[in-house]
Amino acid sequence: MFSGDPPATPLLGDFLAAEHGSVLDAMADWVRIPSIGAQPVHHRDVAVSAEWCAERMAAAGLEHVDVLSTRGHPAVYGDWLHADGALTALVYGHHDVQPVDPVDEWHSPPFEPTVRSGRMFGRGASDDKGQVLCHLEAIRGLLGGQGPGALPVNVKVLVEGEEETGSPHFESLLDAERERLACDVVVVSDSSMWAADVPSISTGMRGLVAFDITLRTAGRDLHSGVFGGAVPNAAHWAARLVAALHDGAGRVTLPGFYDDVRPLTAADRADMATLPLDEAAWAAAASVTCLEGEAGHSLLERLWARPTCDVTGLHSGYGGAGFKTIIPGSAGAKVTFRLVPDQSPAAVATAFEAWAPAQVPAGVHLEIHREAAIGPALTPTGHPAVAALARAISRVWGREPLFTRSGGSGPEEALGRRLAAPVLHLGVGLNADRIHAPDEGVDLDQVGRGVLAALPC
Amino acid sequence: MFSGDPPATPLLGDFLAAEHGSVLDAMADWVRIPSIGAQPVHHRDVAVSAEWCAERMAAAGLEHVDVLSTRGHPAVYGDWLHADGALTALVYGHHDVQPVDPVDEWHSPPFEPTVRSGRMFGRGASDDKGQVLCHLEAIRGLLGGQGPGALPVNVKVLVEGEEETGSPHFESLLDAERERLACDVVVVSDSSMWAADVPSISTGMRGLVAFDITLRTAGRDLHSGVFGGAVPNAAHWAARLVAALHDGAGRVTLPGFYDDVRPLTAADRADMATLPLDEAAWAAAASVTCLEGEAGHSLLERLWARPTCDVTGLHSGYGGAGFKTIIPGSAGAKVTFRLVPDQSPAAVATAFEAWAPAQVPAGVHLEIHREAAIGPALTPTGHPAVAALARAISRVWGREPLFTRSGGSGPEEALGRRLAAPVLHLGVGLNADRIHAPDEGVDLDQVGRGVLAALPC
Numbered sequence: 030m031f032s033g034d035p036p037a038t039p040l041l042g043d044f045l046a047a048e049h050g051s052v053l054d055a056m057a058d059w060v061r062i063p064s065i066g067a068q069p070v071h072h073r074d075v076a077v078s079a080e081w082c083a084e085r086m087a088a089a090g091l092e093h094v095d096v097l098s099t100r101g102h103p104a105v106y107g108d109w110l111h112a113d114g115a116l117t118a119l120v121y122g123h124h125d126v127q128p129v130d131p132v133d134e135w136h137s138p139p140f141e142p143t144v145r146s147g148r149m150f151g152r153g154a155s156d157d158k159g160q161v162l163c164h165l166e167a168i169r170g171l172l173g174g175q176g177p178g179a180l181p182v183n184v185k186v187l188v189e190g191e192e193e194t195g196s197p198h199f200e201s202l203l204d205a206e207r208e209r210l211a212c213d214v215v216v217v218s219d220s221s222m223w224a225a226d227v228p229s230i231s232t233g234m235r236g237l238v239a240f241d242i243t244l245r246t247a248g249r250d251l252h253s254g255v256f257g258g259a260v261p262n263a264a265h266w267a268a269r270l271v272a273a274l275h276d277g278a279g280r281v282t283l284p285g286f287y288d289d290v291r292p293l294t295a296a297d298r299a300d301m302a303t304l305p306l307d308e309a310a311w312a313a314a315a316s317v318t319c320l321e322g323e324a325g326h327s328l329l330e331r332l333w334a335r336p337t338c339d340v341t342g343l344h345s346g347y348g349g350a351g352f353k354t355i356i357p358g359s360a361g362a363k364v365t366f367r368l369v370p371d372q373s374p375a376a377v378a379t380a381f382e383a384w385a386p387a388q389v390p391a392g393v394h395l396e397i398h399r400e401a402a403i404g405p406a407l408t409p410t411g412h413p414a415v416a417a418l419a420r421a422i423s424r425v426w427g428r429e430p431l432f433t434r435s436g437g438s439g440p441e442e443a444l445g446r447r448l449a450a451p452v453l454h455l456g457v458g459l460n461a462d463r464i465h466a467p468d469e470g471v472d473l474d475q476v477g478r479g480v481l482a483a484l485p486c
Numbered sequence: 487m488f489s490g491d492p493p494a495t496p497l498l499g500d501f502l503a504a505e506h507g508s509v510l511d512a513m514a515d516w517v518r519i520p521s522i523g524a525q526p527v528h529h530r531d532v533a534v535s536a537e538w539c540a541e542r543m544a545a546a547g548l549e550h551v552d553v554l555s556t557r558g559h560p561a562v563y564g565d566w567l568h569a570d571g572a573l574t575a576l577v578y579g580h581h582d583v584q585p586v587d588p589v590d591e592w593h594s595p596p597f598e599p600t601v602r603s604g605r606m607f608g609r610g611a612s613d614d615k616g617q618v619l620c621h622l623e624a625i626r627g628l629l630g631g632q633g634p635g636a637l638p639v640n641v642k643v644l645v646e647g648e649e650e651t652g653s654p655h656f657e658s659l660l661d662a663e664r665e666r667l668a669c670d671v672v673v674v675s676d677s678s679m680w681a682a683d684v685p686s687i688s689t690g691m692r693g694l695v696a697f698d699i700t701l702r703t704a705g706r707d708l709h710s711g712v713f714g715g716a717v718p719n720a721a722h723w724a725a726r727l728v729a730a731l732h733d734g735a736g737r738v739t740l741p742g743f744y745d746d747v748r749p750l751t752a753a754d755r756a757d758m759a760t761l762p763l764d765e766a767a768w769a770a771a772a773s774v775t776c777l778e779g780e781a782g783h784s785l786l787e788r789l790w791a792r793p794t795c796d797v798t799g800l801h802s803g804y805g806g807a808g809f810k811t812i813i814p815g816s817a818g819a820k821v822t823f824r825l826v827p828d829q830s831p832a833a834v835a836t837a838f839e840a841w842a843p844a845q846v847p848a849g850v851h852l853e854i855h856r857e858a859a860i861g862p863a864l865t866p867t868g869h870p871a872v873a874a875l876a877r878a879i880s881r882v883w884g885r886e887p888l889f890t891r892s893g894g895s896g897p898e899e900a901l902g903r904r905l906a907a908p909v910l911h912l913g914v915g916l917n918a919d920r921i922h923a924p925d926e927g928v929d930l931d932q933v934g935r936g937v938l939a940a941l942p943c
Binding site for chain 2: 348
């Protein structure tokens with residue numbers, strides 16, 4: 030895979046030309062399965078998605094295909110291990126997807142995949158079913174009827190079912206399946222490129238800790254006329270808690286939060302500065318009209334190399350039409366922290382669990398539930414596998430890739446640590462993919478290039 | 487009504503004994519109609535409720551019964567004007583009800599009235615259908631088959647359909663119907679007594695202005711990994727806005743908010759101090775474990791005579807199970823102010839509409855929609871009608887009533903001002919009625935006493 034020059038790709042190009050409709054159909058079939066891991070009503074759908082994936086692996090020519098049960102949602106495994114003496118690559122992706130609300134903001138239903146202007150829209154089209162399919166279709170192209178019937182490297186494919194819910198059982202799975210998953214290099218396809226015409230390789234991801242907080246001030250909602258002025262209001266205390274998370278300079282106020290942050294090197298800063306970034310265009314793509322963040326850091330540093338705190342949900346009291354004269358008795362807040370090397374998810378979680386209750390008076394009751402803890406990850410850019418991936422991308426995209434990072438979080442840190450292998454990112458997503466938001470979609474040209482660059486890259 | 491001693495009540499007592507089941511059935515029938523004025527899906531039910539009320543008025547013996555259309559929900563009118571030379575009393579109540587969420591916190595469904603332990607539970611049982619029925623049933627007792635066929639005073643009954651949505655068309659209605667509604671005194675039954683064994687007369691209500699605020703930071707929710715650290719978060723800015731509404735002393739920060747507040751007199755403070763208040767028991771009844779409020783004021787002053795601000799709803803981002811790694815692009819907040827004499831709803835609204843946008847930076851967009859504006863009201867306690875009402879209450883409850891106020895808001899200020907008549911409160915609710923909350927209910931003994939004290943009190 031990364032020994033010497035990559036094979037030419039005309040064979041996969043022919044395959045893609047012939048099988049374009051079949052690849053699209055497969056994507057649509059998979060996206061149609063509403064495998065939302067966070068929502069109990071969709072738990073059965075995650076299992077259906079795993080079965081679909083297993084069938085597609087077998088159809089591609091992978092062997093030992095197996096749906097791996099966990100204490101949560103199942104992962105799927107398949108391999109092809111006949112390249113004697115060659116390296117073994119473990120391809121990682123996930124088949125679970127994010128919730129779809131606010132569903133009325135989608136221009137086409139999230140689980141009715143629709144192609145418009147060269148993009149397929151649907152939840153999971155980019156994150157991550159479309160990216161996983163790049164590998165499965167490349168394998169099908171090489172092992173299938175028209176292909177050579179062999180891959181240039183040994184390949185193991187692991188498609189997780191709990192990535193969007195923080196991979197709570199992934200480490201246990203890696204531990205239990207250590208032998209079966211042993212590899213020389215991990216290839217992750219769950220990230221984005223800088224732009225369709227500026228290919229890039231992501232070399233780092235942030236970590237994540239997430240909390241679901243319930244705040245109670247009363248046993249029930251209270252009439253704001255009868256009780257207003259003398260009782261605590263859960264919406265007020267939740268707002269004060271959220272407002273207290275940041276200072277005026279955009280820094281997270283949690284004590285000790287920045288203590289373990291590894292400072293950027295001059296080389297890191299130089300790499301980021303070479304990226305062609307138009308802040309106004311970036312803001313427009315983000316659909317925002319102002320930027321903000323931690324003082325003293327550039328936009329890319331804020332996104333990739335600085336830790337953050339974002340409240341992802343805040344709910345209290347009446348939210349319907351008109352108004353309701355109540356004092357809310359409870360509030361819910363979802364608080365996430367993104368972490369960078371060398372922060373520890375456990376240390377941040379412990380600090381937050383001590384800090385939050387200290388922000389409210391006695392009589393305001395907090396329940397804090399830890400939802401996820403994922404470590405930050407960095408790929409050593411000097412590794413020969415990184416150079417090999419860069420060559421493959423150059424060949425397909427026609428341009429040397431730049432190094433980026435991703436501000437997102439995933440199980441990459443656990444993969445690299447548990448399997449003791451370097452983690453490479455071949456991500457074909459784009460910022461315009463609106464992952465996790467309404468109108469998620471994927472650029473079909475990027476998917477095609479992903480097939481060409483996947484194996485044998 | 488308030489000239490000399492009230493007539494004895496044995497006749498209404500006999501009526502109640504004979505018709506107890508019929509009164510209960512009528513309450514249950516009316517409560518069964520989900521006349522939630524705030525929710526478009528229930529608009530037809532408000533109209534059905536008006537028709538039900540009109541039929542009950544006619545059955546009670548009222549004449550000129552009429553459903554009064556407004557640009558919103560209909561009111562209902564009926565009168566009996568044959569007490570030549572006697573005064574004319576206008577009885578006011580409302581037939582619309584509050585929303586019922588969180589519906590899963592009700593022990594019996596909100597629109598399936600259920601009697602347990604001497605209380606009827608159901609949305610509207612206390613606020614205000616049960617209280618309106620006190621008057622309608624008293625009239626039926628006197629005008630019906632067993633009664634004298636006459637009332638001691640002229641009576642007009644006006645039952646509004648928009649009280650719970652801030653009475654947006656009530657002033658127009660009062661204006662349009664000025665002649666038909668002309669009266670010497672207004673009797674409002676939409677309030678509470680201090681306790682079943684401590685009867686009281688409410689002499690004041692707070693005013694209200696309410697706002698529905700939408701805050702937008704982005705055109706959509708954004709992935710918190712991809713964008714986190716560099717874009718504004720709507721949940722954060724909504725929280726900061728809410729947190730900025732109060733200072734550390736529990737005072738509202740809106741500039742000029744307290745400028746027009748009429749200070750309490752020594753007599754006002756003395757009246758409040760005579761009320762038997764056990765703060766711990768009050769807190770327990772409110773289901774709270776701490777009290778808070780404006781520094782320098784007693785509990786009752788905070789509730790009745792000081793203005794407040796309560797956020798009644800705050801919603802942003804994901805609120806389902808698990809978590810979703812987004813940066814919310816929008817947030818909604820419902821903000822209400824309770825006002826006291828001599829604050830002006832219009833002045834407070836104008837101040838808020840200037841203050842709120844100044845709390846957020848450019849790029850965070852606020853839409854502020856004014857939902858309601860109701861003035862504060864005070865009854866002159868020296869008026870002879872107040873003394874007459876006190877005698878009627880003494881006779882039925884066996885104890886002199888104390889003077890209280892209500893912290894709630896209603897159209898009483900408009901009634902008194904538009905009809906140029908003193909406003910009396912004969913409220914039979916209790917603090918335990920949980921109005922506006924799950925498990926709203928009414929004490930059936932209080933309803934019975936309300937019938938006895940209503941007319942001819």
